[in-house]
Amino acid sequence: MPTLLHVDSSPLGEASLTRNLSSEFVRSWRQAHPDGEVIARDLSATVFPVIDAAWIGAAITPEAQLTAAQRELLALSETLIGELQRADEWVFGVPMHNFTIPATLRLWLDRVVRAGKTFSYASGAPQGLLQGKKVHFLLASGGQYGPGSPAAAMNFVEPYLRMIFGFLGVTDVSVLQAGGASAVSSGKTDRQSFLAPHLDAIRSEFQAA
Numbered sequence: 001m002p003t004l005l006h007v008d009s010s011p012l013g014e015a016s017l018t019r020n021l022s023s024e025f026v027r028s029w030r031q032a033h034p035d036g037e038v039i040a041r042d043l044s045a046t047v048f049p050v051i052d053a054a055w056i057g058a059a060i061t062p063e064a065q066l067t068a069a070q071r072e073l074l075a076l077s078e079t080l081i082g083e084l085q086r087a088d089e090w091v092f093g094v095p096m097h098n099f100t101i102p103a104t105l106r107l108w109l110d111r112v113v114r115a116g117k118t119f120s121y122a123s124g125a126p127q128g129l130l131q132g133k134k135v136h137f138l139l140a141s142g143g144q145y146g147p148g149s150p151a152a153a154m155n156f157v158e159p160y161l162r163m164i165f166g167f168l169g170v171t172d173v174s175v176l177q178a179g180g181a182s183a184v185s186s187g188k189t190d191r192q193s194f195l196a197p198h199l200d201a202i203r204s205e206f207q208a209a
Contacts, residue, residue, distance in 0.1 A: 002036040004029050005087035009043045009105040010095045017181055017195065018093030021138040024199045025091045028206045039083050043104035048076070051110055059114055077111040084112060089134045092161075096141035100156040109164060118168045128169020137161055137175045138202075142182035149179070176201060 006026050010016035026038055049055075058070035059077070066074070084090070094101055112118055120127050137158065145155035158175055165173065178198045183189040 002033045002089070003039065003087040004033070004036060005039045005041065005083050005090040007041045007043065007090065007105075007108070008093045009102045009108075010093060011044045011102070011104070012095075013044075016093070016095065017140045017178060017184070017191075018095050018138055020195055021140070021176065021178065021198055021202065022091055022093035024202050025136065025138060028203055029089075029091070032206050039087055041080070041083060043102075043108055046076075046104070046108070048104070048107040048111070063116075077114065077117075080108060080112050081114065081117050084118070084130060084133075087133070089136070091136040091138065093138050094140075094157060094161070096139065096145070096155070096157050099145075099154050101160065113164065113168065126167060128167055131169035131171075133170050134172040135165055135170050135174075137173070138178070138198075139175065140178040140181050142180075142185070144179040146177045146179050174205070 004026065006022060008016070008019050008022055010018045013019070030036065030038065054070075055073050058066065058073045061070060092105075094105060097103070115121065118129050120129055139157055141155070141157070143151055145151050145157075158177070162173060162175075176198060178194075181194065184191050184194050
């Protein structure tokens with residue numbers, strides 16, 4: 001059974017543009033995979049305790065030596081990693097916050113990028129352990145930060161996501177850039193007009209498959 005992991009990171013709820021994009025992706029994916037399963041993970045609704053020395057100690061302790069308390073500390077991490085491993089394909093809705101990813105997405109990454117779980121140095125060199133997956137990043141930003149734009153050097157979202165997921169072994173990556181979203185908040189364009197070409201691009205991706 002094909003499985004999709006759907007991760008939203010915007011805190012804006014129904015007002016979020018990236019949530020509109022990821023919802024359309026999931027709708028199109030379900031049409032293409034009527035027998036498929038979707039795992040939904042809303043990072044704004046996920047409680048992320050602070051990573052402290054105890055958590056780090058648990059994360060570097062060999063599995064067989066973990067105490068009950070340490071296993072409890074790692075429970076959320078194990079759940080999130082299990083969702084990644086279980087799904088064949090992932091889609092992330094990611095708004096740009098201060099030129100980089102939202103804090104919730106960084107907190108999520110801090111729990112899934114784990115030695116021995118999603119990457120390894122066993123061979124002496126880093127090796128991603130999540131190979132064979134496909135990831136789609138649906139990005140939105142107030143300004144235009146795409147390749148070739150004057151502000152492209154200020155975009156730390158796409159380069160970082162490509163790097164960190166590549167480190168985990170994921171090389172099949174697609175990116176949709178919905179730049180210029182400030183036109184919606186300023187009233188220069190309406191929400192539907194702004195979203196229309198990006199929603200069409202998502203639908204076209206499935207039609208071409």
